[in-house]
Amino acid sequence: MTVGTIAALAVFAAAYGFIISERIHRTKIAIMGGVLLVLFHVMTQAEAFSFIDFNTIGLLTGMMLMISVIKETGVFSWVAITIAKRTGGDGWKILLWFSIFTALASALLDNVTTVLLIAPITILIAEMLDIPPLPFLVAEILASNIGGTATLIGDPPNILIGSAADLSFLAFLVHLGPASIAVFAVTLLALRLLFRSRLSPGGAERERIIAGMDQSRVITDPALLRRSLIVLGLTIAGFLVHDLLGLKPATVALAGGGALLIWSGTDIEKRLEEIEWTTLFFFMGLFVLVGGLEKAGVLEWLAGAVLSATSDLFLLCMFIIWVSAIASAFLDNIPFVAAMIPLLARIGAALFPNAQGLDEAAYHAWQLQKTMPLWWSLALGACLGGNGTLVGASANVVIAGFSEKTRSPLNFRNYFRYGFPLMLVSIAVASVYIILRYLLPR
């Protein structure tokens, strides 16, 4: 081992230790860890910057810009109130449709924003109906993480995987969409069995109050709403065809963000304040940290170790999905996935070498096709694993915060009772999906 390898390993291990302990904010650690690698000459400054995946950063920034405008429009409250009125105050139907809406919104926007906007109005409506909000909040946590699994932009692990493995928006939708729908259906069924009896409203009077709500009052600026929805719609259309157009997802997201900034006439200072700089800098530092491992040859060694244990695709996929799920339930899934990606890339290259002498582009396409089950296993495990505990994903923590203001606050234990078993069920469903779709010999 060279001094550089030792330094890279030490910085990486220390940084991950601090990130897991959560004593110091993860973004501070990521920035400092990345800087230390350059200070210790593990890599040059230019190399460090080259490890930062600006496709991920650009995609996140573009979506954050659009979301910061959409947030202002009141559209989430509008949808929630409309659902509550249409269902006539039926607790189960409200839970069902709120979950569906949360899943759809999380697939297209980020999970934290979705729950930030849907949870407060959910709590209000539940309390107005005199139903404890807890079942609704548990359902929304699960829905946001399951919905986020379905698309490239739904959850940060997917953005990382898509960018690194060069998988398109459409590929995510086609491959993870069906898995997410299957998991979601099973989850909804379980929620119905678990909570059905606890969802009856507190009387006809309460239902009348719900029916009397006026959702038009929550739309403060209809013109802004129209413009945001048009831009969001076009951006999603752009995502669906970005591969055909030869564009990266970040270009599409930034085009949407830029267009909405100009068309909405919004204050740029305010919009830039809403950008989650902590997230962006966390990713940048993390890319450099993982780059250090790559440069020091640690990942090659690790890939070799894994492959010497097994080179069976079935075992590898099952190992990845279950380990990712358990790890993501307790730890931050972003650094986990960031470190797994270059490892999987190496395993993929070793499993499927260019034996036929294909040219580079053709080999890349062929290899991607072959290694897809590995990537989908990682995405499903990391995203769905977040449902396992109250700290498994940022959206869970946000909802837990809101629930403090209700009669039935969520805590680690009362969430674990529902979340962990349902997460295991979802991973089982996802494993069956992976096996049926990719691993059975045809």
Place this chain on the structure above:
Amino acid sequence: MKIGDYMQRDFRKVSPHTPLPGIARAFYETGQPALPVVRADGSLAGIIAIEDFILVFLPQYIDLVRSVDFIRDFGFLERTSYTIEERLLVAEDLMREEVFVLEETESVMKAAAALHKHRLQRIPVVGGGKLTGMISLNDVCRAIYDMEGRS
């Protein structure tokens, strides 16, 4: 111009053990925005702001939504009796204990500056360790009138 010359000496106070109905009554009968809570020996225990009192009857989740304009019927927040928890609440439980206070001997303009800086409606005034008065911006106006208006 000393605070002692302009402050209100006649105001309603409650004891640390006054229950909710007594506090509600003291607020509506006097129109005061804040009620000082005074111990038996005349010393100041704390102060209850009317906003804090109202929050007992408004569920916390109301804070979560940006606006409540879309709700036409607030009947779900009305009730005809106090809950058991509310029956047990007394002035001591609602008051803010860390209260900014002024001395009678200090300048009225210090009261003006403090009211403005801390965005307060009223500041309790103490003399000899006991609550002796309350000063508000209206009292400051009387001092300003004395200073300028009469000339």
